[in-house]
Amino acid sequence: MKCNVVAVGTELLLGQIVDTNSSYIGEQLAAVGIGSHLQLKVGDNLARVVAAIRLALEDADAVIICGGLGPTHDDLTRDALAEIMGVPLEHNDHIAQLITNLFATRNRYMAPNNLNQAQVPRGATIIEQTRGTAPGLMCPVGNKVMYAMPGVPHEMYDMMSRAVLPDLLERSGEASVIKSLVLRTWGESESALNERLDPIIDELETLGNPTLAFLASGWEGIKVRLTVKAATDTEADALLSTWEHKVRALTDDLVFGTNTDTMESVVLKLLEQRGWTLGIAESVTGGLVGGRITSIPGASRTFRGGIISYTSEVKFDVLGVDRGPVVSEQAAIQMAVGAQRTLNASVGLALTGVAGPDEQDGQPVGTLCVGIAFPDGRTFSSISQLPGQRDQMRQFSVINALSFLRKLLLAEPR
Amino acid sequence: MKCNVVAVGTELLLGQIVDTNSSYIGEQLAAVGIGSHLQLKVGDNLARVVAAIRLALEDADAVIICGGLGPTHDDLTRDALAEIMGVPLEHNDHIAQLITNLFATRNRYMAPNNLNQAQVPRGATIIEQTRGTAPGLMCPVGNKVMYAMPGVPHEMYDMMSRAVLPDLLERSGEASVIKSLVLRTWGESESALNERLDPIIDELETLGNPTLAFLASGWEGIKVRLTVKAATDTEADALLSTWEHKVRALTDDLVFGTNTDTMESVVLKLLEQRGWTLGIAESVTGGLVGGRITSIPGASRTFRGGIISYTSEVKFDVLGVDRGPVVSEQAAIQMAVGAQRTLNASVGLALTGVAGPDEQDGQPVGTLCVGIAFPDGRTFSSISQLPGQRDQMRQFSVINALSFLRKLLLAEPR
Numbered sequence: 154m155k156c157n158v159v160a161v162g163t164e165l166l167l168g169q170i171v172d173t174n175s176s177y178i179g180e181q182l183a184a185v186g187i188g189s190h191l192q193l194k195v196g197d198n199l200a201r202v203v204a205a206i207r208l209a210l211e212d213a214d215a216v217i218i219c220g221g222l223g224p225t226h227d228d229l230t231r232d233a234l235a236e237i238m239g240v241p242l243e244h245n246d247h248i249a250q251l252i253t254n255l256f257a258t259r260n261r262y263m264a265p266n267n268l269n270q271a272q273v274p275r276g277a278t279i280i281e282q283t284r285g286t287a288p289g290l291m292c293p294v295g296n297k298v299m300y301a302m303p304g305v306p307h308e309m310y311d312m313m314s315r316a317v318l319p320d321l322l323e324r325s326g327e328a329s330v331i332k333s334l335v336l337r338t339w340g341e342s343e344s345a346l347n348e349r350l351d352p353i354i355d356e357l358e359t360l361g362n363p364t365l366a367f368l369a370s371g372w373e374g375i376k377v378r379l380t381v382k383a384a385t386d387t388e389a390d391a392l393l394s395t396w397e398h399k400v401r402a403l404t405d406d407l408v409f410g411t412n413t414d415t416m417e418s419v420v421l422k423l424l425e426q427r428g429w430t431l432g433i434a435e436s437v438t439g440g441l442v443g444g445r446i447t448s449i450p451g452a453s454r455t456f457r458g459g460i461i462s463y464t465s466e467v468k469f470d471v472l473g474v475d476r477g478p479v480v481s482e483q484a485a486i487q488m489a490v491g492a493q494r495t496l497n498a499s500v501g502l503a504l505t506g507v508a509g510p511d512e513q514d515g516q517p518v519g520t521l522c523v524g525i526a527f528p529d530g531r532t533f534s535s536i537s538q539l540p541g542q543r544d545q546m547r548q549f550s551v552i553n554a555l556s557f558l559r560k561l562l563l564a565e566p567r
Numbered sequence: 568m569k570c571n572v573v574a575v576g577t578e579l580l581l582g583q584i585v586d587t588n589s590s591y592i593g594e595q596l597a598a599v600g601i602g603s604h605l606q607l608k609v610g611d612n613l614a615r616v617v618a619a620i621r622l623a624l625e626d627a628d629a630v631i632i633c634g635g636l637g638p639t640h641d642d643l644t645r646d647a648l649a650e651i652m653g654v655p656l657e658h659n660d661h662i663a664q665l666i667t668n669l670f671a672t673r674n675r676y677m678a679p680n681n682l683n684q685a686q687v688p689r690g691a692t693i694i695e696q697t698r699g700t701a702p703g704l705m706c707p708v709g710n711k712v713m714y715a716m717p718g719v720p721h722e723m724y725d726m727m728s729r730a731v732l733p734d735l736l737e738r739s740g741e742a743s744v745i746k747s748l749v750l751r752t753w754g755e756s757e758s759a760l761n762e763r764l765d766p767i768i769d770e771l772e773t774l775g776n777p778t779l780a781f782l783a784s785g786w787e788g789i790k791v792r793l794t795v796k797a798a799t800d801t802e803a804d805a806l807l808s809t810w811e812h813k814v815r816a817l818t819d820d821l822v823f824g825t826n827t828d829t830m831e832s833v834v835l836k837l838l839e840q841r842g843w844t845l846g847i848a849e850s851v852t853g854g855l856v857g858g859r860i861t862s863i864p865g866a867s868r869t870f871r872g873g874i875i876s877y878t879s880e881v882k883f884d885v886l887g888v889d890r891g892p893v894v895s896e897q898a899a900i901q902m903a904v905g906a907q908r909t910l911n912a913s914v915g916l917a918l919t920g921v922a923g924p925d926e927q928d929g930q931p932v933g934t935l936c937v938g939i940a941f942p943d944g945r946t947f948s949s950i951s952q953l954p955g956q957r958d959q960m961r962q963f964s965v966i967n968a969l970s971f972l973r974k975l976l977l978a979e980p981r
Contacts (some may be wrong), residue, residue, distance in 0.1 A: 156866040162781045166603050168594030168790060169749070173585050176610070180582030188616060189580050194589070194606040201604060205577065208622075225761040227780055305783070307956060333581070347639040348678040348732055354640055366611070366641055368578045369719070378583060434874070440849070440857025440867075443875040447853025447956065450924050452877070458885075459875035461847070461857040465870040467910055496881055510864050540723060544862060 154325035155188045157209035161221035161230055162304060163196035174219040174309055181313055183380070185322055186331040189213075197221065214297055217322060221305030222287040224266045231300050234292045235274040237299070242272040248279065252286045265423075280316040284308050291320060298324065310465045331382050332389040334397055334562060337414055338407040339374040339556050343367050345394065346375060349527065353396075362397050372445070372548035373415065408430045409559060416555040417445045423562040424455045424500065429528065432498030433459035433474055433518035434488040436479070437506035442551050457498045462488060471495065478514040480505050482534035484557040485524030494527045508543045517545055523554040525561060533561055568739035569602045571623035575635035575644055576718060577610035588633040588723055596726055597794070599736055600745040603627075610634065616647040618946070620713060623767035628711055629735060636701040644715050644802060648706045649659040649688040652715070656686040661961045662693065664896030666700045694730040698722050705734060712738065746803040748811055752821040752827055754971050757781050762787060763817045767810075777810050786962035787829065791818065822974060830969040831859045838869045838914065843942065846912030847873035848886055848902040849933065850873040850893070851920035856965050871912045882919075885909065891929040894919050896948035899938030907940045915974050918968045922957045933960055937968040939975060947975055 158175040160267060165172045168512045175192045190212070195205035202221065209216045221230030235242050249271035256263035259495060270287040278290030280302070289312040290301040300317045302309045338346065347354070357365050368376040379396050383389035401408060410419045424431055424526050435442050443459045446452050462469055468474040473490025485503050493501030504527055509518035519540065525533040535557050539549040572589040579586045588845045589606045604626065609619035614634065623630045635644030649656050663685035669942045670677035684701040694703030694716070703726040704715040714731045716723045743936060752760065760781060761768070771779050782790040793810050797803035813821060838845055849856050857873045860866050874885055880887040886905025888898050899917050907915030916939055923932035933954065940945040949971050951965040 159629065163778075164792070165590065166593045166606060167792075167794070168596045169747075169790065170747070170784055171585060171590045172588050176582035176585045177578065178582070179580045190610065191619070192580060192608040196604065200904055205605070210596070224758040225781060226772065261756075262759070264758045266761060267758055278704055307959060312863045322756040335583070342597045342675075342742075344638040344678045344681055345676070348680060358640065364577075365576055366583075367639060368583050370584060376583065378578070378581075380581070435854070435857070438858070439861025439870075440854030440873060441847070442878070443854025444852070447875075447877060450957065450960070452853075456853075456877055458877040458881040459854060460853065461861075461873035461875065463857070463861060463870055470911065471872075471909060495885060497884065498800050525752035543864065545721065547862070 154186075154215075154321070155190060155213040156215040156217060156321060157189055157213040159198065159202075159205050159216060159218045160194045160304075161202055161218060162194075163198075163227070165194045166196050174304060174306060177306070177310065178217055178219065178313065179296070181318060182321075182335065183331055185318060185533065187321060187325060187383075188344070191490060195254070197227040197229055199229050199232055199236070202229055203236050206237060209271050210294070210295040210297055214324070216297075216299050217317065218301045219309060222289075222303045224264065224269050224286070228269070230275065231272050231290070234277065234290060234301055238274050238276060238292055238294055240275040244273050245271045245273045245279065247477060248273065248288050251281065255286060255419075273284055282308065283311055287449065289316065291293070291316070330384070330386055330389045331380060331387075332393055333378055333380045333459060334393045335412050336377040336379075336397070336400060336404070336408050337374050337410040338377060338404060339409055339416065339552055340407045341375070343369050343375055346377065346407070347402065350377075352398065352403070353399050357512050363392060365400075371545065372552045374409070374552060392455050405533075409556065414561065415445070418449050418554050420555050420562065421446065421449060421452060421455050423559060426563060426567050427565060429499035430455055430457050431500050431502060432457045432492040432496030433552075434464060434492035434503040435459055435461050436468065436488070436504060437508050438550050439463055441547055442502070442504065442554065445551055447495050450511050457496045460492055460495060480507055480514040480516045480520060481520050482521060482524065482536050485522040486526070486532045486534050489524035490532065491528040499528045500558070502554060502558055504550055506550060508546050510543065521550045521553060523557050525558055527561070533557075568735070568759050569604060569627040570596055570631060570735060571603055571627040571631040572606040572690060573616075573619050573623050573630060573631060573632045574606070574608045574718075575616055576608075577612075577641070578913070579608045579634075581590050581611050588720060591724065592631055592633065592727065595732060596735075597745050597747065599732060600693060600796070601735055601739060609639040611643055613643050613646055613650070616643055617650050617946070620647060620651055624711055624713070627739070628797050628911060630713050631731065631740045632715045633723060636684065636703075636715060636717045638678065638683050638700070644885055645686050645704070647716060648691065648713060652688050652690060652706055652708055654689040657689050659685045659687045659693070662687065662702050665695065669700060681808065694726050695724055696722065697729075703730065703884050705730070706774060725737065744798070744800055745794060745799050746800075746807055746884065747792055747794045748807045750791040750811070750814060750818070751788050751824040751830075752818060753823055753830065754789060754821045754968055755789070757783050757789055760818065760821070764814065765792075766817070767813050769809075770854055770968075777806060779814075782939060785959065786966045788823070788966060788972075790957070798846040810972065814850075823970065826929075830966050830973065832863050834862060834969050835860065835866060835869050836978065837973060840981050841976070841979060843913035843917060844869055845914050846906040846910030848869045848906035849873060849875050850877060850882065850916050851922050852901070852919060852961050852964050855895070855961055856916070856918065856968065859965055871910045874906055874909060894921055894930045894934060896936050896938065896950050899936040900940070900946045901938070903938035903940040904946065906967040913942045914972070916968060918964055918965060920960075922960050924957065935964045937971050939972055941975070947971075
């Protein structure tokens, strides 16, 4: 079973928004053992949308089309589906009513063009909305099928799991299982990781299963992904765990988690296991560490809060840092102690550095100083030179600081 | 002149990383009047990479290939290019030396596999690196051309502007100019925006130039993009400004900026014009507002810092909020006043709300309270119900709060 993906929208080709939908769809397909070998982006042009969908259908059993179902004049996916199916569009009273009711219950004025979304190609099955207005569509074409979903991510996610994946699995019959395991690493470059794993990479290439890949992912670290194929879930899990051990044996000092673990979720867990709370002080990252930590539901059990001490005066007046250079290990430690005290937290974590464009306190762009204060009064600091421009340097600062804290926490009794 | 794009990497199809490179490339091409009608993602499989590049070449004069130039075993772009050109790969001593020197000057150990990057298809022109190790390649094939660049974004950006775009423009001869103008809006839905613009949309569709599109972009707001084609820069600018005025006439109350303006950059400018500084208090957003503001170089001229008062105790003890419910307009105002005082800022901006998964203080998920304190002691507050899951609700909270502050600032004398 193969399913290709077409993302529709001139804004995608012009790069005004990034196509994250086909990435999500590809991930969902792989997880259920359906291959996706081609993913296309095409603009809001009827002839080109039709051509792209036909192309994607050529070497696949199904195509998922994302976007172009909205109410506006440049939403053309419904017309493209009807043309490929060779059928007319028909007004669907049921859908029209649902859309009208949705606006009514939200006390929102309904622009009449919203009813364009009630146009359905004859013979298509409707995927009803639970969140928005545009319904999804399942369109048979010969012995293949086209699925159309809205481009709004949370509407698409819902239809994907509720309707599209189940239908695909039913059609695929006995789908072989594909499973992936991602080992999350930090501390080595991609090529150094690759070399560490050379001994087993040769073996993997002879076997062809599992496959192994490296994914450099900014503040997510470098991911090492193992993907196995097997007849059953059980076999897939067994094969994965065998190879996980082989990979870990060569990289264990770098692995901080698996799959959806992040450096922040791992650090929160380590703190919680020790009954410790966290308070942070951010300068160079300006709130990014707090933003990452609080993206995790339940962070409030461990995370008390932070001081964004962006200007020096806030470092001096709020955190009690000695007046003087503020990009130094000493300043970072004083910030950490200040955050610990001000926020009444067990542990204080602080970041100060130079994101650029200009150097500061005689320190070059890319300098990061991290300070950490522990409940018993011990303090720790580190200084590093991080690569990249402003945004990249700030991202690396977040994971670098959390990684430093993680290693110190691992050395503490639970 | 048409140039298609191929992004190489199984991780892209499996959705383990999102393809932002082809979006960037599409944006750069459009800006210089080169059309891109097809953008493909393909996995790390030699036969499929070759097929995808051939497909992309079919209806274009050039193809840009991104990724697969790294040192590891799954980097196959060099082999694919050689196969399509029908030439062998040759070891390039100059590149090998550059790579070796780079590691030496950084005092980093060089894994031998890095020298794979010195393999060059015979007849290809090299695009030297200024940041990383893998060189880019310009590969003639018949009367067309293939450009290969690394998948590491900042390395690709550099090669794109330094080598690929100039070469494309030279080949395209008199490229007609394509220019876009983006009006950044906040406060209306996409369909309501569309209806406001109905009068001119019909006119635009008859003319065919400029084109108009809507892009819903999370905390970037909803973008209204005008794209014009013209023979010269001057004509393009004139046409754009004519239509900018027509669009603004119907939407001006919603437009907060243009092109690269963001709500945070606009708010910082308004504060700076009034000689005011900003201090923030974040609960529901946990640092995201600070992270956005400090992504702007020079923010320190205006932004003093913030208090991430994630737990109630920090609101009470650090910001002086009255004990009691912390998701209310009153609490938001007290947080703003507390931030203003603690951070010695002219203006205090505070956010408290419920991102979920659970409700809080009897307020449903999606509730956002914003508080603002002005230098003369006046305070303001708002309460809204925002849509979406945790991440989306937090994003909307950031732009919602900054938009509220923007409107209040516009009413203040400079």
